[in-house]
Amino acid sequence: MEEEKPWALISEVGDQGYAEELTDIIKPHFQIVCLRDFLLNPLLYGHKVQALLVWNSFPAVEPSLLTSLPSLKVVANGGVGIDHLDVPYISSLGVKVTYTPGVVNEATADMAMALLLSSARRVVEAHQIAVDPKTTHIPQCFMGDEVTGATLGIIGMGRIGYKIAQRSRGFDMKVLYHNRNRRSVEDEQAVGASYCQNMDDLLKESDFVVLVVNLTPETTGLISHRELSLMKPTATLVNVSRGLVVDQDALVKALQCGKIRGAGLDVTHPEPLPRDHPLLGLSNVVITLHIGTNTYTTSRRMVKRMIENAVAVLKGQPIPDEVKPK
């Protein structure tokens, strides 16, 4: 029965890949080969692998890899961002692409709120002072920004953006949003959100601007010099999308000369940043490790969903979350 299970290729198990408890979700359904073992013996494994499980963008789905997987039926991604996958190309090989849009929304929205609150109240800076060996007294004038009653501008009001709006209500925040399409009146009223057809209006009025868009040609460099100049000098930018949505050079300049107050970035380009990048040296920037979905609970749900998608493809059943080429 073990031999009857189909084979799946993954990046690796351990610190640089899947935690053990996550592979325990995969093993009942697939025999696993790690990329390192595969590359040592591609002819042995190549024709066996029917599913390629992509996690944190690894393994990189290059044409050279796909060529060595003649039996591949599905590339199953863990996560909702798929900018790292050439969907038209993969589909042209007769391989299905799946992702996990439904299970990541809460954890990512929570991360956006964590970055918003951490930045506003300067948690990282405060911690650094609190634990610094040289600290002798509590600084008296250490001030942050008021979150309650502030204006939140959400750019990208999809599933995750909407969850952010829901979370902000408990803080009596005023919510503005910009989206390709306007939401229904019911949706807007449920979270007290006002539509800004012109993104400029959102940028001018918001105390906190949160980016929650997919990375596409249209959203690449969406926030650059011009947009940062429109923002309030007291505003904070939060990014849980992709690093390339923001023109990082423009962001550095804006932060250095006080065009905006601060930034909270779960994503950068590249990841990690080069060690001499100016963003690393700015005290008004919080940078995290692309961990928007990184909770024990959500990771398990993502892997479970990934497997459900892959198994559905292999069994010829309806696929829960297929990415169709446009």
Add this chain to the structure above:
Amino acid sequence: MCLISCVLLLQVMEEEKPWALISEVGDQGYAEELTDIIKPHFQIVCLRDFLLNPLLYGHKVQALLVWNSFPAVEPSLLTSLPSLKVVANGGVGIDHLDVPYISSLGVKVTYTPGVVNEATADMAMALLLSSARRVVEAHQIAVDPKTTHIPQCFMGDEVTGATLGIIGMGRIGYKIAQRSRGFDMKVLYHNRNRRSVEDEQAVGASYCQNMDDLLKESDFVVLVVNLTPETTGLISHRELSLMKPTATLVNVSRGLVVDQDALVKALQCGKIRGAGLDVTHPEPLPRDHPLLGLSNVVITLHIGTNTYTTSRRMVKRMIENAVAVLKGQPIPDEVKPK
């Protein structure tokens, strides 16, 4: 009116303003924009100047404005302020004031309970989310000169749908409950007195008469109590042992509410997952304190009310209280000795 008369009139008006004693202006005291709120109502003397010339200023001072527990309201200071009418505190915590003693001198005590709730509740949520998602640790790795790649197994705790246990469901505790609803958290609370059914239902909170039940079931335990003899050491070895090993403790009360030695042990041996502390005892901690070396602890600088907006509101309220006392008008926020 000619110019000289104007100047004299202004001088007289300035001189008619009562005198207030404060700690100082600048990094170790009030920011300039905060003293701008005080100056229309009071002539200010800083503690340093006062101590250089106590006889000159002593009989003038009618109000003592206390900010971040400074100046320390010691008997020796009070003795040198024979005209003192009011000790006006900025903030809602007054454990640093001996209210019965001050009152016995015929001096009123005021505080600012109404204006600090939101900022403090926001801070509790900031610590909860920062701890759960390990923001500080992640930032440290992200900016570390030695970092070459993104660690793949960096995991935090799910906040959405988790159980929040609020110990102390006063004004601030209630605001924390309100904020947690957007995260679909299940809310338990423990309080000296139970809240009304309407209050509970509005935030979906369930009362735990026995604090132990709250400790056993919560993923996040938030302390929002005043410091009193009853709440000193409220969370110690026993309470930490009852908590889940996956739980996080958040403290926005006072450091002494927690037995810090017990907390260190609990964190070191995994009795609980982590802690977010805006308050410690003392502040700051000694530089060799074990809490400073634990990666699963976030420590901030007693900044629960430290926003530009709330600080201004606090000083404004402090002044309103002090002026009301001096004018013999109803006092908005008087602390009566029990």
